[in-house]
Amino acid sequence: MPHPNNPTLRSFIEVDPASDFPIQNLPYGVFSTNDGLAPRVGVAIGDFVLDLWQLEQDCRIDVGNAGVFAASSLNPFMAVGPKVWAKTRARISELLRHDNPELRDNESLRERVLVPMTKVKLHLPITVSGYTDFYSSKEHATNVGVMFRGKDNALQPNWLHMPIGYNGRASTVVVSGTRVRRPRGQLKPPNADTPGFGPCKRLDFELEMGVVVGQPSAMGEMLSEAQAEAMIFGFVLLNDWSARDIQQWEYVPLGPFQAKAFATSISPWIVTREALEPFRLAGPEQNPTPLPYLRQAQPNNYDMALEVALRAPSMAAPQPICRTNFKYMYWSSVQQLMHHASSGCAMNVGDLLGSGTISGPEKSQRGSLLEISWNGSEPRQLPGGITRTFLEDGDSLIMRGWCQGDGYRVGFGEVEGTIVPAE
Template sequence: MTLQSWVPVPAGSHFPVQNLPYGVFEPSGGGAARVGVAIGEHVLDLAAALGDEVFARPSLNAFMAQGRERWHEVRARVVELLTVEANRPEVEPALHRAADVRLLLPFEVADYVDFYSSEHHAANIGRMFRPDSEPLTPNWKHLPIGYHGRAGTVVVSGTPVVRPSGQRKPPQADAPSFGPSQRLDIEAEVGFVVGTGSELGTSVGVADFAEHVFGVCLVNDWSARDIQAWEYVPLGPFLGKSFATSVSPWVVPLEALEDARVAPPERAPEPLPYLRDGEQDWGLDLAMEVRLNGHLVSRPPFASMYWTPAQQLAHMTVNGASLRTGDFYASGTVSGPEPEQRGSLIELSWGGREPIELPGGGTRSFLEDGDEISISATAPGAEGTTIGFGEVVGRILPG
C-alpha cells in the first residue's frame, strides 16, 4: 500500500510525501525566513511543526551540519506527522499554501565547484572547437574535470540575470573589444549540497558520499561563451561564468532518491582506485527538461553522466581539500547522445550554425534580452511515485 498524506496532494504532483524536499521561505504577510518542506501544494513550517529552533533560521546550514543520522530522524518524524491522521489538528496550522510564500536561497553557499562530467557534452564541444583533434582531452576519462566557481553569485530561481559584459575577441578580429556578451548561453546541470564537512588533509571516499552530501537541486550555470572563449586559456573559466549561477529553491534529500539510483555508464579505461565505484552506484535516473520562453527545447538524461557525484566528491577532496557545510558542486552540463538531449544552446544550435526554431517562426542560437529559461526534472520515487525538483528559472535583463 502506497504511503499517503492527509495533506491533499494532487494527482501527478512532484511533491508527494515520499519526496519532502527542503527549502527556505518567508510566510505570506511577512515574517522571518524559515525552513520548510514541500508537500503537495503546501509548505510545512518545520520550526512550528517540530518545535525546533534550528529550523527558525534563514538557511538550511545549521540543520545540515547535524549530520546524516539527524537528517534521517527528522525525515522520519515529518513523514509520521504528515501521514498519521491523529497529528492533523496539531500540524495543520503549520501548513502554508505554497502559492502564498516567497522561496529564498535554501542554503548559504560556502564554496562552489563546477564539473564537466557529461561525455556527450564534452565530445560535442570538442568537435565544434577542435575539429581536427580528438573530441576529448587526454585526461578526460581519467578524472572528473572541474573549476572553482564564485559562491557569492549563486542565486535562487527567479532572480533576473543581467547580461554580463567583458572582453571578447572573435577569431577574425585583430584585437579584443569590450561590451555585453553576444553569445549568452545556459547549462542544464544538477547540484549537490554538502551537509557535513571534513578535516583539512583528509579525503572523502566514494563510499562516504552519503555521509557528507545532504541533497540535490537543479542548476543553470549561465555562460557567456564569447567572454569565456577569449579568457579561458590557460587557466579556464572566469568572468564568462562568475556573473550568476541559478539554483532551484528545493533541495531533495538523498534519502528520497534511493529508487532513482542506477549504475553509471561503463568506463574505459578503468579509473584509478580512489575513483572506482565498488558497491556504490550513484548514477541517478533524473529526466530533465529545458524550456526557452515556455517552449521545450531539450530533454537531457542525467543517467548518462560519465562521472557520478560520488566520484566528483572523491576527486574534489583527494588532495586533502576540506569540506564545509554549505559547499556546493554542480555536475556540469547534462547532455545525452541525441540532438534533442543537449543541455546547452551552443550544442543545440551547434555553435550558432543551426539555430533552434521556436513557435511563431522565431529562432535562437543564443539568448536574447527578455528570454526566460526554465529547467525542471523528475526521478522515480518509492512506491511508484514521482519525485520532482521544482524548477530553476531565470530571465535575461539587458546589460
C-alpha cells in the same frame, strides 16, 4: 513504521500524481510569508509548505539542536548530520501520513503549520560556502570538443581519468526567479586584432544538477566512497549561465573565469539523497578503469528525467528545447566529491558542486544552446517563426527535473531565470 520511501504511503493532504512533492519526496527549502516572521525552514508537500519551525515550537519535532529551523538557511540543520537527517525525515513522513491523526485531526495546528505555496516566497535554501563546477558528461564534452578541436581530438587526454572542474563564485549563486543581467566582458571576434569590452553576445544556459554538501571534511584528508556519499545532503536543479564569447577569449590557459562568474541559478527545493535512493542506478561503463581512489563499489547515478524550456518575450508559453537524463553522467557526484577532497582540499557544510552540463546521446538531449545550435550554425526553431542560436534579452529559461515512481514522482519544482539587458 513504514520507510519514508515506501511507494504505498499516502498523505492526508491530497497530492496530484503529477506533483513533484508527494509524501515520498519531502524536499527542504527556506520560505517566508507576509506574517512578519523571518525566513525559516520548510518542507514541500503537494501544494503546501510545512513550517518546521512551527512544528518545533509545538514540540512535534526535535532534532536535538533547538532553533535550526528558525534559521534563514539549511546550513545549521545540515550540520547536525546524516543520522538526524534520516530521523527528521521519518518523523515528518509520520506526521503527514493519511492514517496518523496527530496533525490530520488537529485543525488549529494544521492552520499554523501548513502554508499554501501561493502565499510563500522561496529563498536561496543554503548559505553557499563554496561553488565548484565540473565537466562530467562525456556526450557534452565530446560535442564541445568536436566543435572546437575536431572529431579526432574531441576529449582532452585527462578527461577519462578524472572529473574535470574549476572553482566558481559562491557570491553569485541565486535562487530560481532571480533575474539575470546580461554580463559584460572582453570580447575578441575572430576577425579582430585586439579585444573590446561590452555586453556578451553569445549568452547560454547549462543544464546541470547541483550537489549540496551537508557535512565537512578535514583539510589534508581523503574521502572514501562511503564517506563522500554520507556527506551529500541532497540535490538541486542548477543552471550555470555561460557567456560563450567572453569564455572563448579568456579561457586559455587557466579556464573559465568571468564568463561563468556572473550568475548560477538553483532551484529553491533540495531533494534529499535519501528520497532519491529508489532511483539509483549504475552509470556508463568507465574505460579506462579509474585510479583506485575513484573506483566505485556501488551504483551512484540516478534515473532522473530533465527538461529545459525557453520562452521568448512574444511567446505565450515556454517551448521545450531539451529532454535528457541525469543517468548519462560519466563521473558520478560521489566521484566528484572524492576527487575534490583527494588533494587534501577541505569541504564545508554548504558547499555546492555543479555536475557540469548534462547531455545525452541524442540530438534532442543536448543540454546547452552551444550544442543545440551547434555553435550558432543551426538556429533552433521556435513557435511563431522565432529562432535562437543563443539567449536574447527578455528570454526566460525554465528547467525541471524528476524521478518517476509507481504512481508518484519525486521532483525538484523548477529553476527559472529571465535575461535582462546589460547596464
